[in-house]
Amino acid sequence: MTPAPRTPGRGDSPKIRIALISLTYLFFAAFVFLPLALVFAQAFQKGWQYYRESITEPFALEALKLTLLTTAIVVPLNAFFGMSAAWAVTKFHFKGKTVLKTLLDLPFAVSPVIAGLIFVLLLGSRTPLGSWLGERGITIIFSTPGIIIATLFVTFPFVARELIPLMEAQGREEEEAALTLGAGGWQIVRKITLPNIRWGLLYGMILCAARSIGEFGAVSVVSGHIRGLTNTIPLHVEILYSEYNYTASFAVSSILVFLALLTVILKGSMEKAYLKTNPQSAKNHEH
Amino acid sequence: MSIEIRNITKTFAGYTALDSVNLTVASGDLVALLGPSGCGKTTLLRIIAGLEAPDSGSIILENRDTTNLSPKEKNVGFVFQHYALFRRLTVFENVAFGLRVLPARHRPSRSEIRDRVEHLLKLVQMEWALNRYPEQLSGGQRQRVALARALAVKPRVLLLDEPFSALDAKVRQELRRWLRKLHDEIHVTSIFVTHDQEEALELADRIVVINKGKIEQEGSPQQVYDHPANAFVYNFLGNVNVFHGRLTNGVVNLGAQTSNGEHPQKGETTGKAFVRPHEIGISRIRSNESDIAGTILEIRLMGGQIGLSVASEGFEHPIEAEIPRELFRNLQLERGTGVFITFNNIRIFSGDYEI
Numbered sequence: 001m002t003p004a005p006r007t008p009g010r011g012d013s014p015k016i017r018i019a020l021i022s023l024t025y026l027f028f029a030a031f032v033f034l035p036l037a038l039v040f041a042q043a044f045q046k047g048w049q050y051y052r053e054s055i056t057e058p059f060a061l062e063a064l065k066l067t068l069l070t071t072a073i074v075v076p077l078n079a080f081f082g083m084s085a086a087w088a089v090t091k092f093h094f095k096g097k098t099v100l101k102t103l104l105d106l107p108f109a110v111s112p113v114i115a116g117l118i119f120v121l122l123l124g125s126r127t128p129l130g131s132w133l134g135e136r137g138i139t140i141i142f143s144t145p146g147i148i149i150a151t152l153f154v155t156f157p158f159v160a161r162e163l164i165p166l167m168e169a170q171g172r173e174e175e176e177a178a179l180t181l182g183a184g185g186w187q188i189v190r191k192i193t194l195p196n197i198r199w200g201l202l203y204g205m206i207l208c209a210a211r212s213i214g215e216f217g218a219v220s221v222v223s224g225h226i227r228g229l230t231n232t233i234p235l236h237v238e239i240l241y242s243e244y245n246y247t248a249s250f251a252v253s254s255i256l257v258f259l260a261l262l263t264v265i266l267k268g269s270m271e272k273a274y275l276k277t278n279p280q281s282a283k284n285h286e287h
Numbered sequence: 288m289s290i291e292i293r294n295i296t297k298t299f300a301g302y303t304a305l306d307s308v309n310l311t312v313a314s315g316d317l318v319a320l321l322g323p324s325g326c327g328k329t330t331l332l333r334i335i336a337g338l339e340a341p342d343s344g345s346i347i348l349e350n351r352d353t354t355n356l357s358p359k360e361k362n363v364g365f366v367f368q369h370y371a372l373f374r375r376l377t378v379f380e381n382v383a384f385g386l387r388v389l390p391a392r393h394r395p396s397r398s399e400i401r402d403r404v405e406h407l408l409k410l411v412q413m414e415w416a417l418n419r420y421p422e423q424l425s426g427g428q429r430q431r432v433a434l435a436r437a438l439a440v441k442p443r444v445l446l447l448d449e450p451f452s453a454l455d456a457k458v459r460q461e462l463r464r465w466l467r468k469l470h471d472e473i474h475v476t477s478i479f480v481t482h483d484q485e486e487a488l489e490l491a492d493r494i495v496v497i498n499k500g501k502i503e504q505e506g507s508p509q510q511v512y513d514h515p516a517n518a519f520v521y522n523f524l525g526n527v528n529v530f531h532g533r534l535t536n537g538v539v540n541l542g543a544q545t546s547n548g549e550h551p552q553k554g555e556t557t558g559k560a561f562v563r564p565h566e567i568g569i570s571r572i573r574s575n576e577s578d579i580a581g582t583i584l585e586i587r588l589m590g591g592q593i594g595l596s597v598a599s600e601g602f603e604h605p606i607e608a609e610i611p612r613e614l615f616r617n618l619q620l621e622r623g624t625g626v627f628i629t630f631n632n633i634r635i636f637s638g639d640y641e642i
Contacts, residue, residue: 181385
């Protein structure tokens with residue numbers, strides 16, 4: 001169960017309480033609200049018309065398309081991989097399990113730039129694998145597949161990390177009960193396991209989507225920055241910025257802000273729904 | 288449906304959970320697998336259900352070898368210690384689950400499923416909770432639903448893994464009686480695992496005492512309680528005083544008292560003597576030459592009985608006795624009162640039995 005909220009008063013002097021609350025607000029204002037406000041202020045500096053043109057010019061639209069395409073491919077794939085990994089780690093006993101569990105977090109630990117470089121070194125056109133693929137007309141690096149692969153790598157842990165503690169807490173008993181009642185493997189997954197983990201799964205997918213949309217480092221290394229071709233939104237923002245086109249840069253950034261806000265709102269409403277349907281296992285879902 | 292367990296052995300990394308276990312359960316019996324935690328009883332139950340595979344040996348249900356069948360094909364009902372209800376499904380859907388997952392050609396119609404589920408929920412007195420979710424129910428209610436769910440598929444055998452151990456004492460007692468009654472009505476061959484000797488004695492037709500992966504004794508509750516095969520069984524089936532004594536031609540000397548009957552050894556050996564607390568007589572006057580004098584150290588209220596710890600010369604530990612409240616009141620006992628002790632029934636086991 002969630003711990004009862006601490007009653008104010010006893011122990012904490014009002015001064016400390018006020019100080020901590022104001023500090024939190026101050027921090028929030030300085031590091032979240034102010035920058036966000038600045039993004040919009042900059043974006044609309046040259047008026048609504050200019051803003052609209054900046055975000056609807058062909059290169060910006062292409063970048064948006066590529067970002068959404070990447071996200072649309074990466075999120076389902078990582079949902080699947082993450083679920084398989086979480087399933088393997090929590091429902092079976094096998095050798096190297098602890099090592100695998102630790103390595104699942106590796107993409108978070110490695111700098112995204114290194115992650116990008118790994119794939120350039122592995123799949124670039126001068127490497128054996130890259131040239132072999134090249135001869136067959138498949139280019140990975142400096143093209144869309146490379147961006148997708150790099151994003152896959154960077155966002156892999158989100159779903160698995162969300163599901164492992166949840167599935168560990170739920171144990172195997174419900175699946176075993178279903179088994180003794182005559183359910184087959186697929187029936188168990190569909191009727192028992194998936195409904196039990198659906199909120200955790202969706203939550204992990206949202207985090208995965210947020211990161212896919214915003215990923216800069218790894219994608220920057222493998223993309224090649226070809227405008228209208230291999231530019232995602234974050235890369236497009238950077239190009240505009242380095243061309244001293246601040247207003248357009250911030251206008252495009254505001255798309256990212258909107259997408260981020262959308263994911264945060266989705267996440268919030270989902271938590272509410274989750275708590276409503278399952279107050280007892282809410283603790284599995286706190287961060 | 289009879290169950291035959293033949294030479295079942297199961298080892299886990301480093302230890303033997305079951306060591307060549309043989310057991311036959313007659314059709315319609317309610318059997319208790321009784322033993323301390325870690326003795327292998329739950330493993331045996333899971334092997335019968337097909338949730339675990341034995342290293343060797345076979346499980347025969349009604350003359351058919353089912354060792355290598357999956358739980359799906361075995362058609363056994365399993366009740367888990369922590370209920371394992373499907374938390375996302377209502378009580379109704381929980382009970383209907385086993386019917387809904389049947390292949391289309393065997394699946395009953397919707398109205399048949401409804402009738403069956405309602406009938407079962409009535410049987411377990413949970414028909415009022417049809418549309419509730421498991422987390423809205425108490426532990427005892429959940430376990431009833433779990434039982435209805437297991438019965439829905441008309442299992443050939445019902446297996447219960449410590450079904451009441453997660454419940455509080457009063458509910459446990461109540462559910463126990465109720466399960467016994469239910470079993471008398473439906474007569475499905477059932478095996479339940481427990482570490483609670485009282486539960487086994489009260490509920491089962493037959494008791495199988497297991498220790499360290501081996502069966503120590505098997506028999507009716509009466510047999511097992513009155514004629515324990517060895518020190519372990521005696522000790523496990525209730526509170527007991529253990530005295531180390533010297534056996535001379537099968538007679539043990541405890542203080543001034545000697546035992547009588549029921550010990551095969553001849554010659555001189557050391558052994559352990561066991562006396563149950565309720566088989567000890569307490570009085571304020573010496574009624575027999577061999578009575579032992581002692582002083583009351585401690586008095587405990589135990590419901591209908593009164594527990595006494597009595598210190599006595601020549602005994603290393605205090606002697607634990609239980610007497611009826613009535614007698615306690617008549618004797619007007621207090622801490623420090625001098626009393627005389629009679630052992631009404633001493634049992635001797637020699638050899639090394641670890642408890």
